[in-house]
Amino acid sequence: MKLAAVDWIFIVWYFILSIGIGLYYSKRAGKSISEYFLSGRSLPWWLLGTSMVATTFSSDTPLAVTGIVIKDGVSGNWLWWNFMLGGALTVLFFAHLWRRAEVVTEVEFIDIRYSGRPARFLRGFKALYLGIPVSCITFGWVTLAMVKIIQITFGTSGVTALAVCLGLTVFYTALSGLWGVVATDMLLFGVAMAGSIILSVVSVEKAGGIGALVEAVRAAGAGAGKDYLSVFPPLGQALPLAFFVALFVQWWAVYYPGAEPGGGGWIAQRMLAGKSSKHAVQGTLWFTIAHYVIRPWPWILTALAALVVLPGIAAGSAGEMEGAYPRMIAFLPKGVAGIVIASLFAAFMSTIESIVNLSGSFLLNDFYRPFIRKNASEKHYVAASRVLVLVVSLLGAGFSYVLGSVKMGWQLVMELSAGIGLVLLLRWYWWRINAWSEIAALSASAATAVYLKIFPENAFVRWLGSALEGAGFRVDAWGVSILLIVAVTTAVWIAVTFLTKPDDPQKLLAFYRKVRPGGFWGPVARMNGAAYRLQAAPFAGWGLAVLMILFLLLGLGKIIFMEWGAGAAYLAAGGLAALLLAKVIAKIDWEGRR
């Protein structure tokens, strides 16, 4: 595809704007580590929530969703929609606790919650694990997806443009810290959404309009024995195990960047950077709505249009299905194509800048400062942070060369940490969880995942597969391996927790007083002289938040497909759930004073 001069003008203008915004904050970021990694804890809800959703909207996301829709139809999206259950849980039960913890990073939490040498080991290990391999894998798959987009759109000549884009992004991120990241994220999310909406409109036009698109997709589905348009898997057939696992296990068990059980990674970083607990909660709620309701429909529409206008795409390989998204750009008129290309760069940049800032925070705050150089000046630590951001960027760029595919990166991260979610949730609400619990969960999860990679057809897998088939499931290898990893990991960490000593009572008391979590803290609450209550309202709020997201998601889909009556009914139900949720949120004591 050859871009016109006017397209390049928009792309260059977009780069000037976004990099200019990033650089504006470089002076402020240099003041201290708190400024560099947490924006001085001064972010309002709309800024931190938009930054979360901009970061999770990456260059690989529209491609992945396109591949899912072409292969399995709209219902295939439950592979990631299931995380809305965990997202709502984070909003109601964890966002305010993170903000109260007042740590700099997710990993520093270990230092205020656990005691002794196991805690020191766990902090150093997680700083390196999350800061280098996990960050590099994420950086690698995002970059790899962007390389594929560029090659499909421009041919190999575009890779130089990508290298320049990557260099500029890392440059302003290293200088400007989290303020620069979140401020540019605001604009990048706007541009990314604008591009995906424009592409979906042009794609639907190319397919003959919404009415013709629906007819053609239904016909294609009838030929292939699929219902591409159904939001849920078809009833009356064996339930796919992957759907069951997604709905009942994945969202609380699997640690996945951007959807960590109880919050973690860049989600926790932004909650920690909020002005107050309430801003952290409201920002995370805005993220959850934008992430699940607003983002997906333009991609789904483009994917459905691709089914119609790209002959034979449904019979292609997984890579070809994902590549349908950038192929649709060829149908854009001159001038508009530049906006869509800029939107893909925006999606790419918003994720890369967050990854490198976050990994820099782990390596500096949780490894360099506690283990390598204690008590240096803030100026020294900011300079070291900038160097670490550059080092991680170079490692990540290198990793994108060795990573085979985007999907390989996703699966690697998900499988290695598939069973650790429950311990991450319970560590806030149960005093008995200790550093050994987390170490055991991490080790058991990784060991089981590796074992299943080496011996995928072992006796356990065969037994579980046939038992699940007997129970009426349509079994797949992914679902079986996730269930096995979660079962083994949970059994191991619970056993290890009871076989090891509880943490130092004074450490637990200090944590309990600072975070005020409620829940199962019996002996610590007695030491404290008063117990913080686990309020009932968040449970109702969780149900309402899930219903609200689901109804709004369905309503928007119905409206897009011109089913006005059903669309209005779903949106009204979503609106009602939102009103009730707002009342519940107003009732909750987010500061934990009672």
Next chain:
Amino acid sequence: MKKEYRPMALGFWGVGLPLLLFGILYCRTAAQRVTVFLLAAVFFLVGTLICRAKQ
């Protein structure tokens, strides 16, 4: 306008303006034009809301 928010507001107006121009000059169909104009309006609105946001 709060100093911290100024570049963000300018950024949104800075994208909204070319969207409007490109919509007028290059969009071929009514659906494309309406989409691009609505998006430009959203960019102007968000820029203005950011500009008025309290620190």
